[in-house]
Amino acid sequence: MKPSHITIKDIARILGVSPSTVSRALKDHPDISEETRNLVKTFAEKVKYRPNALALSLRKQKTNTLGLIIPEIVHHFFSSVISGMEDLAYGEGYHMMICQSNENYYREVINTQALLDHRVDGLLVSISKTTKEFNHLQTAIDNGTPVVFFDRICDEIETDRVITDDFEGARVATEHLIECGCKKILHLAAPKHLLIGKKRYEGYCHALKSHNIEIKEEFTLKCDTREEVLTMRQHLLDIAPEIDGVFAVNDSTAIAIMQVLQQNGYKIPEQIKVIGFGDGPNATIASPPLSTVEQKGYEMGREAVRMLIQRLENPTAPINYQTKIITPTLKKRSST
Amino acid sequence: MKPSHITIKDIARILGVSPSTVSRALKDHPDISEETRNLVKTFAEKVKYRPNALALSLRKQKTNTLGLIIPEIVHHFFSSVISGMEDLAYGEGYHMMICQSNENYYREVINTQALLDHRVDGLLVSISKTTKEFNHLQTAIDNGTPVVFFDRICDEIETDRVITDDFEGARVATEHLIECGCKKILHLAAPKHLLIGKKRYEGYCHALKSHNIEIKEEFTLKCDTREEVLTMRQHLLDIAPEIDGVFAVNDSTAIAIMQVLQQNGYKIPEQIKVIGFGDGPNATIASPPLSTVEQKGYEMGREAVRMLIQRLENPTAPINYQTKIITPTLKKRSST
DNA sequence: ATAAAAATTTAAATCGTTTGCGGAAGATGT
DNA sequence: ACATCTTCCGCAAACGATTTAAATTTTTAT
Incomplete structure (x- = not known):
């Protein structure tokens, strides 16, 4: 992150217009004349302008980032879950920040905090085996960060869940x-x-x-x-x-x-x-x-993300927590 | 991210001091009197103040986030690599943003862009099987974002690498x-x-x-x-x-x-x-x-992160790209 | 008592973006 | 000719922090 990274201000300066005009031109705001719009857009294209996601998140108070806390990545089931989450999240314009708790309560708390510090829009959590206290997650919910539990759910917290039957x-x-x-x-x-x-x-x-x-x-x-x-x-x-x-x-x-x-x-x-x-x-x-x-890990991951985004994008909807149950299916091979 | 999330400004307002004073007090700046420092610190503690990582990153021009592009998460070797990366990165105060390319060149490019948009401090990349063009990564390096390749490296780009022998x-x-x-x-x-x-x-x-x-x-x-x-x-x-x-x-x-x-x-x-x-x-x-x-995935992950952080924290050091070679060892079992 | 020095604190700019509001032209209506 | 609209654009504040430089208060020295 040393040099370049051209900004809206840079473009404005070079083109002799104001930053607001550049911002509006780039997003086809009707206030901007076609002439100016084209000028800005072609120039931005030429210098490969890309908006700074940090600045955007700060301004919009929305990061489009989902936080994931998972016991262990090196586990086929969990990595399938992540894969499903990733695929759906990216498709919907969200990114993922991933932490492993390594089945350790203390790390789970630290991770939750780190993700909250980064202002993730929501949390996807499968609790660690050693977690018996859930304040860190209840607090997150109380402060307005929705949580979806998957697989290793927590009964004591009211929120959305996805589990295997x-x-x-x-x-x-x-x-x-x-x-x-x-x-x-x-x-x-x-x-x-x-x-x-x-x-x-x-x-x-x-x-x-x-x-x-x-x-x-x-x-x-x-x-x-x-x-x-x-x-x-x-x-x-x-x-x-x-x-x-x-x-x-x-x-x-x-x-x-x-x-x-x-x-x-x-x-x-x-x-x-x-x-x-x-x-x-x-x-x-x-x-x-x-x-x-x-046991459909990939599907579970998608479903968890689906529920979370659903809640994020309907913040006014009545809070009516769901538990989605994924029914596993028989795979008959030769051992039976 | 709806309510609360108390900020430095909030604290300043409530305590009747300026934001700068709060900022300094929290980080033990010598300019601040002990009295004020204690006042601020105990209050911040009480309301569980946590700095906004986005604002910090924007200001500091450093995100403490590492971007990872990996072909597939659901693959024991790669998930071990991630695990090693995670462990070391978190230990060093870095976070990880993870993307899968799914062995798809186009997604690899998109992912690179997304990570760069988020201003990750550096990139960890294992290239997809379908990638034959490396402009997206060369551009990243040219613009000052260091890249470390691991496992699936790219010969055409001069940078740090970790590979299995x-x-x-x-x-x-x-x-x-x-x-x-x-x-x-x-x-x-x-x-x-x-x-x-x-x-x-x-x-x-x-x-x-x-x-x-x-x-x-x-x-x-x-x-x-x-x-x-x-x-x-x-x-x-x-x-x-x-x-x-x-x-x-x-x-x-x-x-x-x-x-x-x-x-x-x-x-x-x-x-x-x-x-x-x-x-x-x-x-x-x-x-x-x-x-x-x-093939030591966990170790490879740690090593890649180590090299990347090393470069991030010594930006002035002479650019002297290294290739770390991890020697795999024979595991004799019964098939030979 | 008073200037100089030291100790605290604050104002303001900055990071990169968005957006409400106001303003300057030019076009239209009477 | 004058009021009124449009059309197009810029100013400035805001998001949440840090930091330089300036301002204020307190202490010390003469």
């Missing part, structure tokens, strides 16, 4: 296993205190119940990472002879258990069918390709 | 295959007009040459995505009987060919050994786990 996704996945003939289905679950853990567990139970399959407590194991599968390897192999299906709370857990089972001679899907949740890139790469539930 | 990575990978006993090694390559395509090809050739293995033209195929592998399936299978090793230009291509080969009865690594490049999360998940070359 975890219950339905889990139900569909489990039902799919049942329809494939499974009767003894193991569920590898996330902790119950996480909403997704709870909802997916409930969806699993619901499917079993509606097919009159007994819900055995020992068939639900807290196990939601690849590493945990490897740690629990022996226990899983002990259970293996008793089961004919596995519903894992995410893809990497599903793939890990497939591998453990395969290494111990089980045929998938012939002997045990496995289904995951998420549909990241490794679902297709797994052998056999993993059936899973497609 | 693609030649060395490819050489090490190929050499590893040779050491494992391979003599007939197929290379699935990226287009030659991309530097990474060229360099990795050269590394492959170098390794062959130094072991006195003939370089056969028909053993290098332009094929750098999973989809392309599936499209070329038949041709690949025709070649398969003639080879005992594959060096693929990236992991997903490597995994795809492993699967095609396995589906047609080839044993990996017994009959054909396969090595990839990148070390994304699916390398561990593949069956067998894929040997590959670890």
Whole structure:
């Protein structure tokens, strides 16, 4: 940002008119004569004049920038969300300022503050796992910066939200296993205190119940990472002879258990069918390709931005917060 | 951005002093008496005054914002890069504005312009595959906005760069295959007009040459995505009987060919050994786990930001462009 | 007591833009 | 010839901060 960057003042000076005239000419204000307008416009074109977005934002009290706070970028689901957000936002003339909380409450607060300092028009937030206090976000809303939560929402704050229908996704996945003939289905679950853990567990139970399959407590194991599968390897192999299906709370857990089972001679899907949740890139790469539930990150991102812009551009509309639920869909591949 | 957002003027008015005094008091300027300073500071604290970053940037002619143009966020390597950039940038008091080009030259130009309009202090760029013209970036540099290229660099523009030592990575990978006993090694390559395509090809050739293995033209195929592998399936299978090793230009291509080969009865690594490049999360998940070359995205991101900030904060330093080369390391797993 | 020096504070310009209002011509009407 | 419109343009304030230079008050020295 050292030299050049020609300004309206520069143009005005060179052309011997006032800055206001230049400003008006550039935006086809009717007060300006055609002659002057052409003069200004062709000159501006020639010197490649570009308005200074900072000055504009300051003047207009609007930055056309959306602030995003996300737990981690390096995560297929979240990066899809960002991608969806980006695409829609840029299409609508908004830009994005992105911060990662790295699952850290303190950083989340700092980031919120930084984005607010930059006067972002609105905030898109997926809260970090360690966040239990929401003052930073409530304050933002109270001071007039709208917030849209996505995926990791916060129940205590009234605002717009976009979430995946975890219950339905889990139900569909489990039902799919049942329809494939499974009767003894193991569920590898996330902790119950996480909403997704709870909802997916409930969806699993619901499917079993509606097919009159007994819900055995020992068939639900807290196990939601690849590493945990490897740690629990022996226990899983002990259970293996008793089961004919596995519903894992995410893809990497599903793939890990497939591998453990395969290494111990089980045929998938012939002997045990496995289904995951998420549909990241490794679902297709797994052998056999993993059936899973497609969690629409890209779509969720678009939807969140859509809701936010909607609110930004109808500031007078009655505040009637919405929760948009995105229904995941079954992706049948070869593991079931 | 509707109500509140208290300003220095507000504070000045309420306290009955001038804005300049408030400004100085807040930053411990020696001209201000202790009494006034305390008055101002405690009041500012009480009303949670936060300076308006836009006004500051406009005044200071410095935004403390770095612009990033990246081909695709949904890509493990690139999202690691972003993560590294974010971490370092925030630590140094800079923010990031992120745009995806989606491998589209036109969007890359638009994005560059948008970032420049926002007066980012510097640009971090990995050029899109379809970009063959670099005027937009050269202009940025000429107008005083430093640019650091990373990964997908551009030879025609003189500036700082951070790259993976693609030649060395490819050489090490190929050499590893040779050491494992391979003599007939197929290379699935990226287009030659991309530097990474060229360099990795050269590394492959170098390794062959130094072991006195003939370089056969028909053993290098332009094929750098999973989809392309599936499209070329038949041709690949025709070649398969003639080879005992594959060096693929990236992991997903490597995994795809492993699967095609396995589906047609080839044993990996017994009959054909396969090595990839990148070390994304699916390398561990593949069956067998894929040997590959670890491309250090996070580190590359940090390094690019480090170089950029270095230049921003030493504007008078002699322009002595650097190219930082990050050497990837071999990750031996079970596919070789 | 009074000038000079030191300590505080304020006014005003600036960054780049927009916009309400007023003003100077020229055109039109009577 | 004079009032009244139009048409076209510029002045100046505003957005929220910083900073130079000038003004004010207080202190010190003579």
